[in-house]
Amino acid sequence: MTEEKEIKVSKTDPDSGYMIRDGKPEGFFYLDHRTVDAKYNLITDVHVTPGNVHDSVSYLSRLDRQQERFKFKVEAVALDSGYLTTPICHGLKNRNIFAVIAHRRFHPKQGLFPKWKFIFDAERNVYVCPASHELNYRTTDRKGYRQYASDSELCKTCPLLEQCTQSRNHRKVVTRHIWEDSKEWVRNNRLSKSGKQLYRKRKETIERSFADAKELHGFRYCRLRGLHNVREQALMTAAVQNMKKMAIHLDRLERRG
Template sequence: MIEEKEIKVSTTDPDSGYMIRDGKPEGFFYLDHRTVDLKYNMITDVHVTAGNVHDSIPYLSRLDRQQQRFGFKVEAVALDSGYLASPICKGLQNRNIFAVIAHRRFHPTQGLFPKWKFIYDAQRNMYVCPAKHELPYRTTNREGYRQYTSDPQHCKNCPLLNECTRSRNHCKVVTRHVWEDSKEWVRGNRLSRSGKYLYRKRKETIERSFADAKELHGFRYCRLRGLQNVREQALMTAAVQNMKKMAIHLDRLEKRG
């Protein structure tokens, strides 16, 4: 039986989306998916969606659009943890783009082993649990996650059972996405010297761009209702910010002679 997901719809602005995120206010919002360059902090793309659209959904298509429309040769990207999804990691790896994505903190069930306690053996395609028992590959679900399951006969007498699983049949299941290797590649990039440098630059570029838009250009609130009106506000705000950046840069060039 397929469960129907309840979607809240605003009675005053149906184009907006109900957003629930940790550390963010809850309610109906729009999201501006913005891209800036590293050298001049120029805004190269603005894409507005309803607040309930996840950041990772439009990302790759907007990246491709910029490369095709402007002829950009993108060498590296730095993204926040909202983009740490297997399809994003795989897509960036396939495009030969050095990707740095912030670590996302997962909160395991209290009292149970976190996933990293289960060691993946790539050669044998299986996991090994903290008690050194093997969890062989069983199947792959529709979402692209491979399932590795333990032997209940071993688990039911294991002294670590209560810290491993609360399953009634004493069977532990560990999942791994088919593109998990790409996510591990991104994690390696983040810990590299270049990755740390790129991610530090976010506070001077994209985070600064959003802060200026909100504090100096009234972008904290939507002026009008409706997706098209909000999109126009976002584009006009970005245009003004870019013109200021251009003026500052040209002035510096003129002073240098």
């Protein structure tokens, strides 16, 4: 019998979601997922969800909505580490959009080798461990992860066993998503010269946009309860910010003229 995951529901605002994130306060919140353009820092999309909805869930659908509605020709995007998922990397690559996504650090169990120590040989479809032993393909699970397993008979006598796995059968298993190539493509983008320049630009655009909303427009707290009301506040705040941006831009053009 499988246990059902308990979902906390607020008694005062059932539309909100209970959020638990590193470095963030824990509790019932809403999240504003917004998009800004790199040239003028105008907000092009606002989407509000309960706090327990991951950033990446609605990203591709919101991106497609903007392209269809406004006829945007999106050439490149810069995202934080919360969007570093295989489906998003695959989706952006298929859309021919240059994607730069911040690196997310995964911490292996203390004393064990990190995954990057296991080298993937694409031609032979095997992983090679730090002791130069092969992990052969075994199966693919329902989530699209291929499993590569070591030979337990070889692992038993390996001097690196304690640094490799704690499994009782002495077998090391490494997983690789069927779209892992897309994730590696994003990583190469991030390390490129143009990718580094694009990501630096992110601090001046989306981060600045959120900071201005909180500090200058009272967007640190929801004024009313309910998803509909919070969405209205988010849209009104974005509209005011855009008006200010347009006024500043028009003033600069007039002065140049």
